[in-house]
Amino acid sequence: MPRYALLIEYDGRPFAGWQRQADQPSVQQSIEEALGRLEPRAHTIGGAGRTDAGVHARGQVAHCDMVKDWEPFRLSEALNFHLKPAPVAIRACVQVADDWHARFSANERRYLFRLLTRRAPSTLEAGQVWRVNHALDVDAMREGAAHLIGLHDFTTFRSVMCQAKSPVKTLDALDIDVVDGLAGPEVQFRLRARSFLHNQVRSFVGTLERVGAGTWAPDRVRTALEARDRAACGPVCPPDGLYLTGVGYPDDPFPDA
Amino acid sequence: MPRYALLIEYDGRPFAGWQRQADQPSVQQSIEEALGRLEPRAHTIGGAGRTDAGVHARGQVAHCDMVKDWEPFRLSEALNFHLKPAPVAIRACVQVADDWHARFSANERRYLFRLLTRRAPSTLEAGQVWRVNHALDVDAMREGAAHLIGLHDFTTFRSVMCQAKSPVKTLDALDIDVVDGLAGPEVQFRLRARSFLHNQVRSFVGTLERVGAGTWAPDRVRTALEARDRAACGPVCPPDGLYLTGVGYPDDPFPDA
Known part of the structure; x- marks a missing residue:
């Protein structure tokens, strides 16, 4: 076959x-x-x-x-x-x-998360971006994100339903950029790892949004990570802005994707 | 009031x-x-x-x-x-x-038209982009578009239902760029004029698509324009990719929009 x-x-x-x-x-x-x-x-x-x-x-x-x-x-x-x-x-x-x-x-998964910051409801991309009402400090979010890069026990950032054998994973990239989208400027998170835990991206983004809003100091991301305790995580954000953008393989069948 | x-x-x-x-x-x-x-x-x-x-x-x-x-x-x-x-x-x-x-x-209207060139149906943006199956020659489309810039009688490019008093208008800009969109590279047309005739943008884009596909030589856009005859227009494209992106005013109430 x-x-x-x-x-x-x-x-x-x-x-x-x-x-x-x-x-x-x-x-x-x-x-x-x-x-x-x-x-x-x-x-x-x-x-x-x-x-x-x-x-x-x-x-x-x-x-x-x-x-x-x-x-x-x-x-x-x-x-x-x-x-x-x-x-x-x-x-x-x-x-x-x-x-x-x-x-x-597969030896790599790539995700994109799109976050729109504005008062007005999103119409053209309802359900395709996560909208928050307030401005975000992107530099602070980048500072918080830096603590997550590399090999860590990500127990804090995985759902209690997660079926992965180990919470120890390597996060290869978590880049944050402001991009001019269809509905205005949006904050885009691009993540790359061999594999992700259940709700890991949404746990990251929900936590980093708290950093961007000023509620969390960037260092609190490190403290939360080191706690290895699900209760230390920030709020898990909605799925709306999350996209699986690509999967990597040795001898990739879709090298241009 | x-x-x-x-x-x-x-x-x-x-x-x-x-x-x-x-x-x-x-x-x-x-x-x-x-x-x-x-x-x-x-x-x-x-x-x-x-x-x-x-x-x-x-x-x-x-x-x-x-x-x-x-x-x-x-x-x-x-x-x-x-x-x-x-x-x-x-x-x-x-x-x-x-x-x-x-x-x-109002003294200016700005429109965006998004054209996706790929075989696969569009899912994330169904109804929000116009998809065609074949590749397009963007340089040829730009060459065709150049004939439309400026003050012209646009009878060829307006609907027979158009209620505007005169078909003579000034097209200030028709820029064509390839942009990396959510569903892959897309051809974006950006148009700017004091006002537009009924179906003018869709008549332009439908005609320029024929140029990009190689069916029309770029010069045929000029011939069609000079004919001042609706029958000389290329096919009118669907509304799916068309966005009114902004309106300009003297002493603009929304200068940042």
């Missing part, structure tokens, strides 16, 4: 998350059902990142096994046809080795 | 356009109804640009007359409260002179 890697984009708003659930719509189910229109049987695909309800993706990666030897471009076109009208699109498709695994072969 | 200028953002997708209609939802009606919650009576507001169905705005401007002397910030907050859940937001509010008019005092 030939195996294919899929590069996937989706709007997370109508979904209960990536992962298939018994009674709620998921991105995984949408794709598995589209595969079932091409080869009628039960399909199970593996995804690189199990994004939560309301979280978006520009560069999710999954793999699927087919019986027929599909030309990869035709497979992506056929899937896009059957995915409509769900807001899920296959951006690219590549045949990979039989033992290649979207989740276990 | 104090008069107020409103800076307005909206997602055009659910609306039949800016202008109030008997039996379809409009942005104007949403705002007039929100005003009616603050001062119960019939309200009629004037808008600077009568955007079509599906066209978005980041910087539409309208004025309203109130009986009560509202503090402008409180008026915008109260309107935003009553506008929910419609995707319409008052970004700013300023008291203006009694004879100030959002439409007739």
Whole structure:
């Protein structure tokens, strides 16, 4: 059975998350059902990142096994046809080795978080950015973020539901920039790591927002990290502004993504 | 009666356009109804640009007359409260002179058009960008666009429904750039003029897309313009990627917008 890697984009708003659930719509189910229109049987695909309800993706990666030897471009076109009208699109498709695994072969995940600071409700990007009412001190947020870079026990910044074996991870990058977006200037957080814990990005951003607002001194991020205590975390922010932008692999099937 | 200028953002997708209609939802009606919650009576507001169905705005401007002397910030907050859940937001509010008019005092309109070039359907910005399947030659489009700058009879590029007295207008700018958007690189058109004819921007963009695709030589834009004949226009593109980004005034009430 030939195996294919899929590069996937989706709007997370109508979904209960990536992962298939018994009674709620998921991105995984949408794709598995589209595969079932091409080869009628039960399909199970593996995804690189199990994004939560309301979280978006520009560069999710999954793999699927087919019986027929599909030309990869035709497979992506056929899937896009059957995915409509769900807001899920296959951006690219590549045949990979039989033992290649979207989740276990991955050695990097990249996330973007978009934070809009203004009074007016967001209309053009409702559910796609997190809006706060007040100005933020970006330099203070950068100072707070610097404490999180590197190898740490991130117990403070993971959900109590997190199923990862270890809370020790290496955060490779957490860059913060102000970018001119469609609805005005927005604060963009770009994070990069081999893997992330459950709610880690939203725990980081929610905590750093408190730093930007002046409620937390930047050093309190270090204190919170060193506490290794979930109770020391700042508020977890909503999923609205979170995007899985890319997944990295040795011998990357989507080097341009 | 104090008069107020409103800076307005909206997602055009659910609306039949800016202008109030008997039996379809409009942005104007949403705002007039929100005003009616603050001062119960019939309200009629004037808008600077009568955007079509599906066209978005980041910087539409309208004025309203109130009986009560509202503090402008409180008026915008109260309107935003009553506008929910419609995707319409008052970004700013300023008291203006009694004879100030959002439409007739305006001396500039600015539009943005976003064109995404890729095979995969757009999910994160469905209805907010125009997607085409093929690559575009941006230099050729710029060469075609150069013919449109300046004072011309734009009969070729206006809808037969256009109610403007004269087809002669001055186009001050039509800049074309490739920008890294949420869904990948997109071609952005930025246009500026004292005023625009009905469907003028969509006629320009639809025609220039034909130039970018190689179907039209850039010079054919000049020939089409000089024909002063609606039949010489390229295809009118969909409204999805069109945004009214700003309106200019002498002594601008929103100089930072």
